[in-house]
Every structure is written in C-alpha cells, then in structure tokens.
Amino acid sequence: MESISPFCSLSTEVRYSPPWxxxxxxxxxGSSGSGKSSVAMEIVKSLNLPxxxxxxxxxxxxxxxxxxxxxxxxxxxxxxxxxxxDFDILVETLRDLxxxxxxxxxxxxxxEHQRQSHTTxxxxxxxxxxxxILALHDPRIVEMLDVKIFVEADMDVCLGRRVLRDVxxxxxxxxxxxxxxxxxxxxxxxxxxxxxxxxxxxxxxRGIENKTAIDMVVKHIQRKLQxxxxxxxxxxRELGLIAAAVELPSNVHVLPSTxxxxxxxxxxxxxETEQEDFIFYFDRLVSILxxxxxxxxxxxxxKVETPQGNTYLGLHPKGTVSAVAILRGGSCMETALKRSIxxxxxxxxxxxxxxxxxxxxxxxxxxxxxIEEHAAVILMDSQMSSGGAALMAVRVLIDHxxxxxxxxxxxCAAGERGLKRLTAVYPRLNxxxxxxxxxxxxxxxxxxYFGC
Amino acid sequence: MASKPESGPSPAQGVGPLYRPDGEKPTATVSKEVSYENVHVLPQTxxxxxxxxxxxDKRTSRADFIFYSNRIIRLLVEEGLNHLPxxxxxxxxxxxxxxxxxxxxxxxxxxxxxxxxxxxxxGLRDCCRSVRIGKILIxxxxxxxxxxxxxxxxxxxxxxxxxxxxxPMFATGxxxxxxxxxLIERGVPEHRILFLNLIASPSGxxxxxxxxxxxxxxxxxxxxxxxxxxxIIPGLGDFGDRYYSM
Numbered sequence: 001m002e003s004i005s006p007f008c009s010l011s012t013e014v015r016y017s018p019p020w021x022x023x024x025x026x027x028x029x030g031s032s033g034s035g036k037s038s039v040a041m042e043i044v045k046s047l048n049l050p051x052x053x054x055x056x057x058x059x060x061x062x063x064x065x066x067x068x069x070x071x072x073x074x075x076x077x078x079x080x081x082x083x084x085x086d087f088d089i090l091v092e093t094l095r096d097l098x099x100x101x102x103x104x105x106x107x108x109x110x111x112e113h114q115r116q117s118h119t120t121x122x123x124x125x126x127x128x129x130x131x132x133i134l135a136l137h138d139p140r141i142v143e144m145l146d147v148k149i150f151v152e153a154d155m156d157v158c159l160g161r162r163v164l165r166d167v168x169x170x171x172x173x174x175x176x177x178x179x180x181x182x183x184x185x186x187x188x189x190x191x192x193x194x195x196x197x198x199x200x201x202x203x204x205x206r207g208i209e210n211k212t213a214i215d216m217v218v219k220h221i222q223r224k225l226q227x228x229x230x231x232x233x234x235x236x237r238e239l240g241l242i243a244a245a246v247e248l249p250s251n252v253h254v255l256p257s258t259x260x261x262x263x264x265x266x267x268x269x270x271x272e273t274e275q276e277d278f279i280f281y282f283d284r285l286v287s288i289l290x291x292x293x294x295x296x297x298x299x300x301x302x303k304v305e306t307p308q309g310n311t312y313l314g315l316h317p318k319g320t321v322s323a324v325a326i327l328r329g330g331s332c333m334e335t336a337l338k339r340s341i342x343x344x345x346x347x348x349x350x351x352x353x354x355x356x357x358x359x360x361x362x363x364x365x366x367x368x369x370x371i372e373e374h375a376a377v378i379l380m381d382s383q384m385s386s387g388g389a390a391l392m393a394v395r396v397l398i399d400h401x402x403x404x405x406x407x408x409x410x411x412c413a414a415g416e417r418g419l420k421r422l423t424a425v426y427p428r429l430n431x432x433x434x435x436x437x438x439x440x441x442x443x444x445x446x447x448x449y450f451g452c
Numbered sequence: 453m454a455s456k457p458e459s460g461p462s463p464a465q466g467v468g469p470l471y472r473p474d475g476e477k478p479t480a481t482v483s484k485e486v487s488y489e490n491v492h493v494l495p496q497t498x499x500x501x502x503x504x505x506x507x508x509d510k511r512t513s514r515a516d517f518i519f520y521s522n523r524i525i526r527l528l529v530e531e532g533l534n535h536l537p538x539x540x541x542x543x544x545x546x547x548x549x550x551x552x553x554x555x556x557x558x559x560x561x562x563x564x565x566x567x568x569x570x571x572x573x574x575g576l577r578d579c580c581r582s583v584r585i586g587k588i589l590i591x592x593x594x595x596x597x598x599x600x601x602x603x604x605x606x607x608x609x610x611x612x613x614x615x616x617x618x619x620p621m622f623a624t625g626x627x628x629x630x631x632x633x634x635l636i637e638r639g640v641p642e643h644r645i646l647f648l649n650l651i652a653s654p655s656g657x658x659x660x661x662x663x664x665x666x667x668x669x670x671x672x673x674x675x676x677x678x679x680x681x682x683x684i685i686p687g688l689g690d691f692g693d694r695y696y697s698m
Binding site for chain 2: 249250251253258259260262265266268269270271280284287288291294295296299300301302304305306307308310311312313314315316317339340342388430441442443444448
C-alpha cells in the first residue's frame, strides 16, 4: 500500500523559469587587435536586443600588488598570460548568470591597473558574448560555451590597431606599447592564444570585415533566442493549465464589492468619463488598495504616551516599505502610493509583452539598493491579465534577494486564471486585487490614465 | 437588544491578516466592540492601529500628526460613503465588455463642528472633490456649562442632502447632539446623517446611539473611557490644538 507523503506539496511545487535562466554564452577569442570586440559589437548591433550583452574579459584582470604595479607602469608586466586573469571569479560569475542570478561584474581601471571598488550589475541577459584574448582558454568556461569563435587577423594589423587603441583609449605611450608587444603579447599569442584556434567552432578571418561569418553567427543567435522564447511562452501556457484547477489561496485579497468601490469601478470603466475624473477616481481607488497592502507589511508592538500622560499599546511599522512599479501600468499607481508613503523608495521594472507571441520581456530594471533588506516591497501593476509580467517581476525581486513573503503585489484588476498561476508559483506572495476581471482583458487602464 | 460597552481597558490582541499565524501577529490594543447596529467601527487592521499609534503619541510632530490623521480620516470617509445609496447601472467598458456597476445617488454635504471638525475637511475633499461644506460653532456656555450653538452656516438645500457630520473626538457627545438637533431642525432626516469621528468614548457612543437610533456613527476606535475632565482616555490630547497650533 502506498502512503501519502506529508511533504507532497513540496514535490508538486510549480516552477517558473524566466527566459534568462537558460543563458547562452558565446566565446570570442583571438589575438589582441584582431578585432574581437568589433565583431562582438557588430553582432550585438545587428541583433539590437537588450538581453544580448557583451562581457569583456578585461574586467576580470587581477588587481596588481604594488610590485606588479610598478612593473605594469614600466610596461614590464605580462597582461597576456592566463595568470593575469581571475578565471575563478569569471567562472563563478558565468555560473551565477547561467542559473539566472544577478552577477556583479568587476570594473577594471587600465590607468590604475586595479579593480575599482564599485561593480556593475549584470542581470537577466539571454545571450552573453564573452570576449577576450583567452576566452577559450579555461576548460571550465569552454564547457559552458554554446559557440566558440576565434577571430584572426594579420599580426601587423593587430599591432597597428593595438597602438591606436591604447594611445587613444587607455592613455598609454607608443614606446611602452611596442615594448609590451614584443616582450609579452607576441610570445603569449604563440603560447596561449593560438592553441585555442583548433577547439573553436567558427574561425573568423579578417575580423569585422568578414560580413558572411558575422551574419552566420547572428543567425545562429537569433535561432537560439527564438527557441528560448518558444520554451518560455510554452512554459507560461503550461503553468496556466496546472494553475486552473487550484483555489485562490487566503493571501490573495480581492477587495469587497462595497457600493463606493463598485461605483468607482463603474465610473472608471465608463468610456465617457472625462480624463480628469478618471484620474481622480483612479487615484482614490488605488489609495484604498495601498492602505490595504500596508496591512500585509510588518509591525511591532509599541507603547506610546499621549499628551495627557496616558499610555497606549499600539503598533509601529517595522522596517522600510519600498515599492516597485511594473512599467508602464504600475506607474499610474504612484500618486496614490505617495498619499500614504510620501517618501516611498520606488524602483521600476519595464516589462513589455511581445505583441507577436505574447511573451513578457524584461527591458529595463532599476531597483532600490539594499532592497533585500526592506521589510516589505509593494509591487504595483494597474492590471494583470495572464500574469506573465507579474510572474517575471516577482522573479526579478526574488533574484535580487527579496523574500517572497515580503512582496505585496497590488493590482486594480486581475484575471482569475492569471492570479492562480501567479500564486501557484509563489504561494507565499501577498496579493491585493481591486476587482476580478474577465479573462484575457487587454490593458487599457494605463492608456486612460496617461491619455495615450 | 443593544448592550452598553463594559468599562475598563480596551482589549489587547494580536493584529494582522487572517492567514498569518497568531505567533506572527504583534499585540496591540484594539477598539472596544459595541453591538449597536448604527455604530460602525473601522476594521482593526495593523495599519489603522499604527496610524492611531502615531497620532496618540505625544512626541509626534504637528506635520506628522496632520499627515497621519488625514490618512485615518480618508478611511473614515470611504467607510462613511459606503452607507450612501447607489442604483444599479450597466455599462459597456472601454474594451467592449458589459459591466454591471452602480451609480452614486443622492447629493451629499459635509458639516464640520468648529474648530476640530474643520481639520477633517481635507480628508473629505480628497474623496469628494467639490463637496459642499457647512459649519457649526458650538461652545460651552460659561453660565450653564451646557454646549451652546454660537454660529452655523449650512447649505440652503441641506434638507435634501445626506450629511457627513465631522468632529474628530467623540467624548460626551454634547456638541454632537446639539449639532444633530440643529440639522434635524433644518429638515435633515435623522437617517441621512452620518457622524464621522476618529476616537469615541464608549459612553458617548452608547448614549448617542440610543438617542438617535437611525443616525449612523462611523468611528475608527472606541477608547477605554473618559477621565474626570471628560477627556477621552487614553485619547490623543486636544485634537484641534495638535492639528492647528501645537
């Protein structure tokens, strides 16, 4: 006889994989000055998508000791051997990105020969082009690469380009560059760079001028992206089917249909309502949603004294409550938000639904720093139909360290299927919904609010 | 039959959303419950309690006092407006779907009991933009110690309107009773008066609810009781002073 596991809920957990979880990495190696970065840039330019990014291996140069520092300034330090690159950190970064996590990319200063204290954040690319003379050197990286490219050029051309670039962009003098070239760059080419050639999938001679080869790579990436997008939309569809059967959990609050609330919803949905009135009633309605959302945040008991000297045992809010607006719809709700929290720290995330396959796409992201420490994050969107954008936005917050139970998603109107899908994936998410709308309702609130 | 609230401190309990386990709900003092059908106390949610905590705290600055009391007043007005009549209305939405909604019925006006009641006008206007607002000045008569009507300026058609009577602190109910009597004298039916206040005393609420059984009281909190000077305890001090001048 089979017994029912008490932990069955864990095994049936519904997962959502954002499109950036299955990252493709393309490695471009080749001699210094061979045109690797031009090739990489040309590829990115022809694709013109925000989620195809270049990761330059130069960012991963090790910080020099003071002795090495002196050598570097005297052009006696070998920047072209594998030891100069921090491969461990690079591997770790790529592994994080492969898992869909956010990664901090070091910033390297060529003038100071050291890593800067700040880092840049790389998050949610679907394709990364890793570019560096030794991009195909470390077997741990080679293993992660989808396509291995080797760019070749005549060594004289390479030297010429190197001189021009280092003088113009890195503030170096010609003499030093030449010294470095013959002492380190050229020997290193034979020892480390050239041996990468046989393991590459594509060899691009003449770099940037080689339109046919670049075009081939671009086509390959486009195919990959299409596959990723198909998998993502398919996964979203399947999540909808799984979720259709479940009940709405108790942490989803649909506001009661009080006469005023229904009345406001009636005014808002009447096409003849003037825009001025629309904005007034929308702000008023959202104010109620925001006050409700604040019930889901954290409080601690607090004893206060009144002016007459009586004590009262009440509550104080605990920690910071910040907000993130899903653009554009969520930004309609900021006026009402500021009525309750005038100085609310607010981040934004632009998620657009692709008109062709209805896939949500993350275009832009600016989150408050230390968001992971905030006691609650109010995530706002004026409307939610299938829940694709919300699924993605919650995932973005979780990837940035925000605990699921601390997120309060607030929306004026949502489809029931979308809500079930959202809460099936994030069972601890708090949700405040103004009104359940019919399935498949197109977004119109933001158009009315902004008047375009 | 309606029961009078018991004297003694207001109940303390864990406050938070229903789904949250009790251990995760911080303890706070909540409003006393009364069983008068015409008395409506706002749901004792953690955010409401936190707002009340701010305005009760003597260390709260005037700017914060104004901000937090306005937030409570808006909640009171929203709750009060829900008692106004509506009629069904079917519409076609911007995306061509039909929606069975409602339309607001009946004209309203606000009447503030000067001066503390005027502090609630902003909150009312936040919810009802161009609402008419009448004023009533009631002061204690030096000789009789009874509240006396000194001044009133009310909309001429007030008898046809629903009246939201505004006074933040509902202690003995002396002024409020006189204000209601004035309104009734002007032809406003008792059932069309809604009395909005932030903090009420149990005895004030009880006497009022019995005296005007058709009038509705909307409050955010029924406090412990009154002290010998007839101040609400624990209360929040003099609302008008804290809002206007302190």
